[in-house]
Amino acid sequence: MKIRAYALLLVFTASQSWGAPSILILKRAWVNKYANRATITGQMYIDHALHSPKTPKSSAPANDGDIHAAGRSPQVGLPMVAEVMNAADNNKSAVTLVDAQEGKNNLVDITGVWRLWFEHPPSGQTQTQNFSQLAKPGNTNPDHCFEIHPIVNFNQQALNTTFHSITGFTPKDAKEAFSRYEQLKLSLRANTDAVTLSSSMIGYNYVLFKMRLSSSVTKLTANDDHSSDGLQATMDVYEVNADDGEPFLATGVRAIFVNSTAPADAVKNLGAGDELVVLGIPRLDLNKVISYLSAGGNIANNRKLPYEMVIVAVESE
């Protein structure tokens, strides 16, 4: 009977779709367009919005101070949310700005960091990019792998000044976060039209770490129209208090800086070997995906997930 009890337990456990890898089907031309862009500019319907940010406080240091809204964008074609960083800034003016559009069915102009990350994926399910039919989300946090986060400009209002450290917030520990990122796996399959990606759920936003540049800082140049909305550099990643000689947590990671933000200003004159303590959020490195595809690799099985860090605040130089 013990064996049967075990079997039943295992069958039951396996029947739950916990953390099963999710599948994301993206249009290949879209992947190519955004592979070397820091941000996405488009329009979005705000269907549901949080009405107040979860402000960090001593009793809740994990609150990140963001406010997010779920909606639809014809330039994204995926279930998505958009988030304002440091939403309590300026007497919560950004919150008012976003909430004013909730449920109005207006297409609102939006620019922000595009972010593909399997943070809230539909476990074991597939999401397919579709620009013609945009499914309306049912709440403020639908299953999604795409975010515009942080928002840089919303309805013609600049929000680039929100790119600064979050007072009272306890960011994710660098050692733990990067050890997770480094273990992430990605399976990929592509044809001429589409790229299919599969990975498992991972969170770990807002990680504080020390970056040591291993390359010069250069303009991020879009693959299609050669425009530039940011800077890029390759870095080695260390713990915040790492001494010289301590091993890096990750190496060869691309760091992305959004034009006209404090992190971009702080890094623009730096070079290889320079260090900064920064707050970053991870996203899929589509440039590596495109490079792999361009080299003729149309299938990859459980490879290391290529990721890059968008630097959203500089803590110290």
Place this chain on the structure above:
Amino acid sequence: MLGLPTLDVAIGIAFFYLVFALICTTANEAIARWLDKRPKTLEEAIRQLLGNAELKNAVLNHPLICNLSRTTKKGGATTTELPSYIPAPAFATALLDKLTGAHPLTDMNALRAGLTPSPDGPAGSIKLPDGTSIEVPRGTQIALKTLLDKAGDDWNTFHEEVENWYSATMDRASGWYKQYIQKQTYLLAAIVVLWANFDTLQVTRRLWTDSALRAAVVEQARHRTEQTNAGDLPLATYENPEKPEEGKPIHVEHTGASAPLTEQERNLVGNVTGWERDLQELREQLGAATPSEPGGNPQTGIWVKWGLMHLLGWTISLLAISLGAPFWFDVLNRFMNLRNAGRSPDEKRAKNAGAAAEAS
């Protein structure tokens, strides 16, 4: 904490679920293809959308749609298969072309005339270029006229509205097809489970007690996860593939963990399932049975226990198989990852030694 044998049994069970789900998926697709289920569902959805078969046929026979069909020759006769998918723009253009008749496609007056309900009867009609008339049901006329009014006098907007109208119906049709496939999956799973006597409880017991079998199954599971992981991912084709932010997927393939079964896998299935061994064991139990009380029939108890346990085992198998091959493939991957992470130091050393030997 799970010991390795327990994990291996779980891997074995997930592996067999995957194999049987694959069998069901393959059979399911073959039956749906044989019955032309997808094109027929599409045709029925268009008939419901347009309100009658005449108008549906007129649109489906439009060259823009006909060209999407595949023509095959069977025994000298040429047959045209219905398409499995009709892009919304092609449908909208074909329909508007029918509504405007001999007038130019973008003639808004002709469109309005084609959508004006006939005062003489319940339905109006449109005239085809060859002079024949097609009845347009009142409901369809009203639906299209509403869309026309919504679009104002803008032909492009009206075309877009018709596309959306069609796409919404196609979403429903897709739901019908999925429901049909799900029902058929249950039926096929039941047939396969009974045919192979795939009883989860029995297979679990065999895997638990036979370490050689367990090792063989884990090895095959490892092969399958390594070989078919990425190859199993679905692919899509898009309208206007060169335009980054336009269009929708035309076709998303659902391959499942679709690599065909290998001979070793088939052998393992044959080894673990089937009726022969089961019935032999039952005969032995019945032969050895002795009455516990005078006049009692000990065989009845054995039969009842055999039946109930099988019923439970088959039901678990059926429900598990109906979750589908992709699901079990994911579960198997997770179990294999867990196993690789928890490999014993000796096993790790042996593997590393093997790798070093290969490298040198």
